[in-house]
Amino acid sequence: MRQPALITFAVLCLPFLLHSVAARAQPEPQSTGSDSDIAITDFSKPSSPGRTFAARTVINAPVQKLCGILLDYPEYPAFMPNTDNASVIQAADDFAIVNMTLKLPLGKIKKYRLRLEPRNTPQTCHLSWKQVPWEDLKADDTIADTSGYWHLVPHPANPARTVVDYFVYADPGYVPFGFRWIVDILSKESLPKTLESLRARAAELP
Structure with missing residues (x-):
């Protein structure tokens, strides 16, 4: 292939290559045998607290x-594990x-205080969150940091079903000796419970 043709081929292929790289950069849970099972993948890094x-x-x-x-944030205590209260203090x-x-x-x-940002289309639902300052709280009464997102898309074989992705980062901060279970409750253990709670909530609502 001559050089001008090679350059043209590279230019045409570049957008597809970039899209492929970007797709691989997004964390994705490993699949399981049944699509209604819950697949969990640990993306924790040793350098992260x-x-x-x-x-x-x-x-x-x-x-x-x-x-x-x-x-429906105020209704989170009705189905979200360990959630005792969710008070909306500002909304737009x-x-x-x-x-x-x-x-x-x-x-x-x-x-802790969250800023939640929905980014939805007629076919998809994306809700991200990050922790923001809550000045009145003492360090022992809050967590150090949390962020994450929900991403919902129709199942390719049946649009009446939904593929649900749930991604969460949680840093509880200082944890006293003997209380390491708090770390798991705020991260790994909460994932299957949260997804099953969402499943049950959808089944009970009309």
């Missing part, structure tokens, strides 16, 4: 129904600020 996990499952409900559940079309209160075993209470 927190832990990072991704989970995937399929739920027998359409995207818009599940999206409505996830965007493209974000909400929500004060979260978790009730953990042994009487442990943790509070």
